[in-house]
Amino acid sequence: MKYLQGKVAFITGATSGIGLAIAHRLAQAGARLALHGLPDAAEGDALCQELARRYDVEAAYFQADLRNAAALEAAMRRVLGDTGGVDILVNNAGMQHVSPVEAFAPEIWNDMLAVNLSAAFHTVRLCLPSMRARDWGRIINIASISGLRGRSGKSAYNATKHGLIGFTKSIALETATTGITCNAICPGWALTPIVQKQVDALAAREQLDDATATHRLISLRQPSGKLVKVEQLAAMAAFLCSADADEVRGAAWTMDGGTTAA
Numbered sequence: 001m002k003y004l005q006g007k008v009a010f011i012t013g014a015t016s017g018i019g020l021a022i023a024h025r026l027a028q029a030g031a032r033l034a035l036h037g038l039p040d041a042a043e044g045d046a047l048c049q050e051l052a053r054r055y056d057v058e059a060a061y062f063q064a065d066l067r068n069a070a071a072l073e074a075a076m077r078r079v080l081g082d083t084g085g086v087d088i089l090v091n092n093a094g095m096q097h098v099s100p101v102e103a104f105a106p107e108i109w110n111d112m113l114a115v116n117l118s119a120a121f122h123t124v125r126l127c128l129p130s131m132r133a134r135d136w137g138r139i140i141n142i143a144s145i146s147g148l149r150g151r152s153g154k155s156a157y158n159a160t161k162h163g164l165i166g167f168t169k170s171i172a173l174e175t176a177t178t179g180i181t182c183n184a185i186c187p188g189w190a191l192t193p194i195v196q197k198q199v200d201a202l203a204a205r206e207q208l209d210d211a212t213a214t215h216r217l218i219s220l221r222q223p224s225g226k227l228v229k230v231e232q233l234a235a236m237a238a239f240l241c242s243a244d245a246d247e248v249r250g251a252a253w254t255m256d257g258g259t260t261a262a
Contacts, residue, residue: 002030004241008083010034010127012066012119013093015047017192018142021230022090025238027055031088034079036062066093066119067111076126085130088241091120091164092142096194098153109156116160117167124171128180137180138241141168142233145188145256161186165252172250181249183240188256189221190228224257 009026013019015037027033033051037044044061052059060082064075079086095115097108120141131137146154147161164184171182189195195217203213219225233255239245254260 005030007087008032009088010079010086011090011092012036015039018230018233019092021234022237025234027051027057029238032057033059034062034083036064067114069122072119072122086127088138089123089127090140091123096157100153101155112156112160117163120164131180135179139182140237140240141184143184143186145186145254145260147186148260169250176249183248184252185233185236186252186254187228187233188259189218190230222257222259226257228255
């Protein structure tokens with residue numbers, strides 16, 4: 001069903017993993033795509049051409065370093081100018097770093113604040129006016145179960161993802177009487193390229209096949225013993241964009257194989 005026909009979806013970190021899966025799913029529903037990423041213009045444009053051909057939708061690429069607020073705002077102005085306004089905003093881009101807090105490099109802390117949290121503030125404040133003008137919008141922030149619980153060595157990631165969930169709730173209340181909703185999705189361990197590299201490294205190190213290495217990596221982390229599929233997360237995002245989710249507001253929905261149930 002093309003229930004998003006005529007809607008414009010802007011997705012950050014859309015060239016791989018969860019962001020790319022969401023781009024596929026929203027395009028399948030008819031959304032016009034504005035995709036953000038770090039790869040060069042040639043790679044980003046090629047991806048957009050592939051999506052446009054496959055789903056018969058318009059797709060354009062916008063490159064920006066989210067650590068730079070001025071560069072992000074400039075990119076957002078181009079997106080809004082080219083599309084006439086964003087209907088669906090998916091803040092997916094993020095970065096990770098693990099270190100004891102006393103050894104945590106301040107510059108990495110600042111980068112993580114900028115990418116994982118401040119970027120969402122800037123995209124939301126810039127996209128909301130056009131959403132309000134149409135009295136319809138969907139804001140989806142890809143948080144993490146690390147926004148619901150703590151973990152040693154992940155002070156910046158925990159702080160930014162907790163902050164993103166709090167930000168989500170605040171925006172949901174600010175838009176509660178409108179046709180705009182704001183929600184967060186909180187994945188557990190998902191089968192992204194980054195996680196697949198860890199699986200591959202474990203398989204090579206211990207001479208395991210992919211399935212065995214995946215199970216060994218994840219079995220101590222998620223009660224289901226299975227990685228979340230990016231397509232499953234994309235389906236949740238697509239549901240949040242549907243009319244059935246009109247009154248889902250300020251939620252932090254987990255998809256984590258039971259991790260936060262323990």
